[in-house]
Amino acid sequence: MLVVQKFGGSSVRDAERVMNVARLVTETYKKGNDVVVVVSAQGDTTDDLIAKAKELNARASKREMDMLMAAGEQISIALLAMAIDSLGCPAISLLGWQAGFETNSTYSAARIKRVNPERIRAELDKRRIVIVAGFQGLNKYDDVTTLGRGGSDTSAVAIAASMHADLCQIYTDVEGVYTADPRKIPGARKLEEITYDEMLEMATSGAQVLNNRSVEMAKKYNVELEVLSSLKWVPGTKVKEVTQVEKMMIKGVAKDDDVARVSIVALPDNPGIAFKVFSRVAKAHICVDNILQSVGRDGTKDIAFTVPAKDAEDAVESLREYCEAKGAASLDYDTNVAKISVIGAGMETHEGVAADMFAALAAANINIQMISSSEIRVSVLVDKKDADKAVEAVHRQFFGE
């Protein structure tokens, strides 16, 4: 079996953790598997390097930042190879370009164009454990690039896709994907399985487990993912195309309190009003989530929508001129809100999920400000102060105590 294992920065932050990863990798290898390991830079290395750069040049070129940052993984792959070697297993470290990562030239946020796994394959054929530097590649000018946020997850999935790996394991500091945040909801359960789409909705809805880009790539190339802990050696959560949906219809309850609600009150109603509003927001490169448009009265409409909290001010600015010209009664934003979502592919064929969710919220005396839904998700906007109570109530409704 060909297994790709990815370890983040906290999993290799010091010598003890590196040895732990080395033991985990050699266990997999000794079972007879071919093993490719993708590692991020050690714990604080990335922050240290950024601090060094800032000291010299607050607006350093992205090309040079990528050159700098790529040194971080170079250190961690060499150290992990040494650790594995000390356990008596053969290992070899490869930089992004040595492992065949070709990217475009968008420094600091490069997209992978192709992975040529020839060298990795040759090293596996020598029965070596191959350690690959995540997060980095080479563009057509032979310059080092980095993939940006969550890049090492994407590196791992890209290798798994290009080599048709049997499994791509993403090791993190949690044991898997939970029905809710286990630090807050005592009844939260670890899921055995979840579909790619559910995982994407979970991430978008505020669950910080996997980077969306890597899940999208896994879905596209049908790479079976497993999210699991590098510290507790127990099975994690499998992310795959089809799961046994009948076992559990709802996969999780997520909270995103990093949102803001933008509201326009009494905007004179004209054809194309929504287009005019949202094209302006889009021009400011702001992603709009839930949208609520009132039925309207007195020839005006109220429009509300949610955006990431950090973009709230810009969103309002992008609309100020238009709203004043049209004579809207008010335009403002509120960050005192949170979005609660239930996610599950099962709900598209089961009625009553939304109703059950609303009932749970009503019983907990929580006011719903906005509602939105997709085929596999129902989200509501509530007061930020009610957010945790809301997650608890909804989780209890679907998963019990």
Added chain:
Amino acid sequence: MLVVQKFGGSSVRDAERVMNVARLVTETYKKGNDVVVVVSAQGDTTDDLIAKAKELNARASKREMDMLMAAGEQISIALLAMAIDSLGCPAISLLGWQAGFETNSTYSAARIKRVNPERIRAELDKRRIVIVAGFQGLNKYDDVTTLGRGGSDTSAVAIAASMHADLCQIYTDVEGVYTADPRKIPGARKLEEITYDEMLEMATSGAQVLNNRSVEMAKKYNVELEVLSSLKWVPGTKVKEVTQVEKMMIKGVAKDDDVARVSIVALPDNPGIAFKVFSRVAKAHICVDNILQSVGRDGTKDIAFTVPAKDAEDAVESLREYCEAKGAASLDYDTNVAKISVIGAGMETHEGVAADMFAALAAANINIQMISSSEIRVSVLVDKKDADKAVEAVHRQFFGE
């Protein structure tokens, strides 16, 4: 003019020093020169990385050590490029392989096979300052190698040789090459010029300024070197093929107190005795320097020679069996000695240098244990306690107060 400038680890050890180097480089660039800069890893980076490796594996493979160590220069080239950019000059950093360094596969002590300066040339043609990672290259397997001790000096000279640079400046923490150690001999003077051969003799005789490998390469390809300080912006010492020897016949007085004298007393005299002794020492991979063989009496000879202090014990061991079998009276070593040398290409055509040296030592009441000489060097072995006094006396003889 094409200038190659090399900066060691202490010259770029922190942000302040990096900015200092950036200013120095941009000054050279603004005069209209093409500038290629070679940098080592920052101050303690190398030691930090070695410590990290040792924690995991005391006998890490050299390939992985090279992968690890090469990250050090990757960090410093990116930082220097950022610093130069912040001063308004265009700069680009290149790793060893990007700069065209092809080496053999002796990890941790690789030899440069070829430098293909195509990429450097292309970047210079864009009027960019090119920052190259010293100390590293790539072997035929596309694996990262490092050049070993003094590697960055060699990198700089190799670039200068392959591009026919007009000058290769080696920046260090001293202002140039001195007639003696300026920290100990107040009358020591900075030399304007010195020949390659003299420089090589100086280094071999204990003056730690330039790595011999880089001087040998500079001599072979006739690269004009300059040794100078990155902190005091004053002219340094030029190292070149021919200097104005008449200006100063003797170039310097050097002390090497890291030596030992090995002595064999009353070894029965047979044909081939010297061969038998020194072939045994050579087999132990020990370099022998001065050799003294007594004229002999009673059919025996005394043989003495010097070796690096660290090798003294091994040298004695390599001879013990042979000396016992032959019935030599004694075999032992003494590290309580120092080698004092005067160096200068002029002395081959001037008689009396050795005589003047011996006179100075006699006047200072210093006993000479052994004498050796080359065309451009005379060395004597003295008691270690007399070493500094000997340097002072000899230096005064040739250079005055």
